[in-house]
Amino acid sequence: MAKVRLTTEEIMKIGFFEKIANVPIIDCILNDERVAFIVKEGDVGAAIGKGGENVKTAEEKFGKKVDIIEYxxxxxxxxxxxxxxxxxxxxxxxxxxxxxxxxxxxxxxxxxxxxxxxxxxxxxxxxxxxxxxxxxxxxxxxxxxxxxxxxxxxxxxxxxxxxxxxxxxxxxxxxxxxxxxxxxxxx
CATH class of the missing domain: 3.30.300.20 (K homology (KH) domain)
Known part of the structure; x- marks a missing residue:
């Protein structure tokens, strides 16, 4: 996997999501409507959280839909x-x-x-x-x-x-x- 350059906004979103999900994030991709976090293989369940609570918390904080993608x-x-x-x-x-x-x-x-x-x-x-x-x-x-x-x-x-x-x-x-x-x- 190549090195990925992140913007300040992406770094801040990764930091917030890692804190609430307690899962390392590989990458963050932003667009107008969505934030996508790339997580290591096997970490999707932990990233989403029980009943989707981590995703819901992040969506409220960012005001955008959050997707979790397994690398x-x-x-x-x-x-x-x-x-x-x-x-x-x-x-x-x-x-x-x-x-x-x-x-x-x-x-x-x-x-x-x-x-x-x-x-x-x-x-x-x-x-x-x-x-x-x-x-x-x-x-x-x-x-x-x-x-x-x-x-x-x-x-x-x-x-x-x-x-x-x-x-x-x-x-x-x-x-x-x-x-x-x-x-x-x-x-």
Whole structure:
């Protein structure tokens, strides 16, 4: 894990929360509406407190919603923790050129929760990932539900799909087979 630079405000919030929760905080990410604390693996329960009392106390003090995110050296697990309690269908990380990209496959029903208003949730997730991993981009793949239902007709015959598969490289198939892909970068 790389060294993280903190602002004075972040340091003050970490100090307050460590005092009430009695749990070491790895990092603090602030935005207009939320404060997110990153804690070591296994410390989430203690950080939240009995009946959520630590989180409630912090929310009253800061006047913002407080999120507790469990850190993990396993990047896929860490990504799932960032988006918890939202259920992600699949998560994988791949090097694409110079970038390390996190691919997140989701159900269309959770799309709004994953993206957030004007993409704020994705921006926050990318900020956290850039601070704690080598991930530089996030791509969200919205699963195509229409073709998963039983009895739904597929618009392309199997022979045509096989022909297309032979013409396209593996990486392109994986991404193009999905209904919707959105890329978020902070440059």
């Amino acid at each position: 993990s050296d396993d990047w896929r697990k860490f990504i799932r923790n960032i988006f918890a309690p939202i259920q992600l269908e699949d998560v994988w990380v791949k090097r694409v050129g110079k970038d390390v990209v996190a691919f997140i496959k989701i159900n269309p029903k959770v799309r709004r929760a994953v993206f957030g208003e004007k993409g704020k949730n994705l921006e926050r997730a990318l900020k956290i990932l850039k601070r704690h991993t080598k991930i530089t981009k996030i791509k969200v793949i919205v699963e195509n539900q229409r073709f998963k239902r039983r009895g739904a007709r597929k618009p392309v015959a199997k022979e045509q799909q096989q022909e297309q598969a032979e013409k396209q490289p593996e990486a392109a198939q994986e991404v193009e087979a999905q209904q919707d892909v959105k890329e978020t970068t902070n440059e």
